[in-house]
Amino acid sequence: MSLFPMDRLSDAASDHALRSPLLDSLTDAQRAAVCHIEGPLLILAGPGSGKTRVVTHRVAWMLASGIPARQILALTFTNKAADEMRGRLERLAPRQAVWMGTFHRFCARMLRSYAELVGLRENFSIYDTDDSRKILQIALDEEGIDLTHTSPDAIAQAISWAKNNLVTADRYEPRRGHAIGGIVEKVYPTYQKLMLRSSAVDFDDLLVHVAILLKENPEVRRQLDERYRYIMVDEYQDTNLAQYTIVRALSIDHPNLAVTGDPDQSIYGWRGANLSNILEFEKDYPKVKVVRLEQNYRSTKSILHIADQLIRHNIRRKEKDLFTDNPQGNRVRLATFPTQRDEAETIAEEIAHEVRTGKRRPRDFAIFYRTNALSRQIEHALREQVIPYQIVNGLEFYQRKEIKDVLAYLQLVNNPRSDAALLRIINTPTRGIGKSTIAKIQEVARDRAIPLLDAARMAGTISGLAKKSAVAVAKFVAMLDLIGTKATAPVEELVGYVLTETGYREVLENSEAEEDHERLANLEELLTAASEFDLRNPGGAGLEQFLEDSSLVADTDAFESDSDKVTMMTLHAAKGLEFPAVYIVACEEGLLPHERSRRDEEKLEEERRLLFVGITRAMQDLTLTWAQYRMFRGQQAPAVASSFLMELPRHEMELIGGNMGRGSAPRYLAWDEESQLSPEDDDLEFPPREQDALIDAPMYDDVNQLEPEEMQTRKAKESKTFSSGIVTAADLLAGKSPSGGISPYAFKHGMMVQHPEYGPGQIVALSGNGAKRVANVRFMEGGEERKFVIVHSKLTPLTE
DNA sequence: TGTGAGTTGATTTTT
């Protein structure tokens, strides 16, 4: 017997509905949202109000009501949110193929099918900020634009702004009085032309192309509207015009559009998010049903009250009454420190204390800051206290140079027109193709309006190019072609091949630099990711998908919720998460609100919302901190407490240290006597720590305390980013090797091996998993290459 | 063409 009624329901009032186990655990408001399926729906969900729960239950309810999974589309802003949703739905309604993912991923998918309609090829590349900046630079060079009064960054932002507002290159008109408008007007079309020539898109293009596609092809629009009859959009307050246009276009014939969001948590205005989209949703869809989820299940009364008091200072919002049945809880703390160093150390000491006394575990804590740069001191302090932590941030895996280099080779294999990829690796590792040679190739490409690689193929005929250079280029092209023959091989094999053929691995291995060894470890990690990808996509031919996956992952996706570590991240990255104890540091003028937002009232409100988001992540304990002196551009500079702190009901809070900048604050006030420092400790030197602090410290598996090298290897072993409940290479490694044979994982990329018949050789690539793992070996004699199924082979590692 | 020292300039948030 089925648990769920299979008949279509359109109304919560049905007796049937009230009895379903899917619905009993919900409040009235939540149930109303879950059961409203036909027609537009706006869910205004305050922080901690069980929004994800409602969304997933709603999808499960739709499925239970007989709506086919393929008609449902759930759009989010981050992969993290999509994964979370998918995981929860899996528990409610297992094995249902509902498409859940980010806007960008959805658009990429649509574009693969309709590429030619917008002038792309279906194997188009997705450029990240780096790549597209490079193309912009070429465009600027081509137009011969002088940048003395502005920066490429500013131009890029202006173009991005235009795209987010669906202003295409041919229709761009500079606003009057907009200084760089004239430049943008010239460069934008050139940039776009170059992108198309490379068959590439930037992040904004993904959305713009799809929006325009839907606008200009009524038949396509109609089909997709028909296909995706039930659409849900998460974090609707963060949609920009392009996203709004896409969603609307898909909800004309079937206006079953459910959006969830909270105007108070809109923090992406700088990315073109338009608060009006949610504030005026009711105008777009007059028949909309509005559900307000105002009860908070996350935070204590104290925390929620502080959040509420703060956000009331915003004018552009929908009034909400946040309330909770949770206990009052501890008072929110507001702490002042003499310097950033005291701030960092005191927080670290406090966390260490709580962990050592068994009150809390590292994973219970989160530290939020406005800018990534602020993480350094805190990181240092946590390290001193031997507290394991994870930073969700900045130089994430796929942004590292070595990873991007290798991926650029892959990108070129997939899309030989990709100029950005070619420029990246034409001389990496160095192969004697210098600046002047590249300039000549670029010139040819420009004159003939062809991709750089095609121009490079003509190196022999380019006049004025030294013979030596021409030969180097020819060799490079030949090497690319050779790699290209492996295009359909498993991705892991391909990556291994790139490392060998290009000499990339050799260069790093022969290097003395510590840094280069780290790079090798990172590449090892890339191989692991590739192997896991292959495992999930049997049948090969997944290169394009692999590249797409790697360009659409973001820092925040790296957050590991199940490891026992203190989490550090920016306030932006914190959205959607919750922690028992939260610290928000550096609540200072110029940082929070940020310098660039202080003058503009609208931006200032966004900064306030950012703090609101941070505050409402806390479940039990919240501490806001600021320091009277902070390091700025390498120099200690006096700081002023954030004006937002003045908006909080300070009489309800626990004030620690100083008196908010008025008069002479006591110089040192810490949370317990022992952690007081002497005034001389102001400088940058860290005081020597007591030895025993290190000795009796960790009772947990501490990763951060390891030496960098060891840490690197450990990290490499932890499968990252792509793992998703599937057996990983590491899992297999831990298990038994097939009886009698050598373990399939005994061999590493680049390793020297011995074969009884063929003699010594080197592993140039590996692929496959378990008993099917295959090694490609190139033998010394004759340079011949052969493949071996490892468990059946007579290969032995050749130790040096 | 590649390397290394020295200089300069910039530092928000992210798909």
Add this chain to the structure above:
DNA sequence: TCAACTCACA
């Protein structure tokens, strides 16, 4: 503070 860029030299 630190990374990116420039310039001189091998």
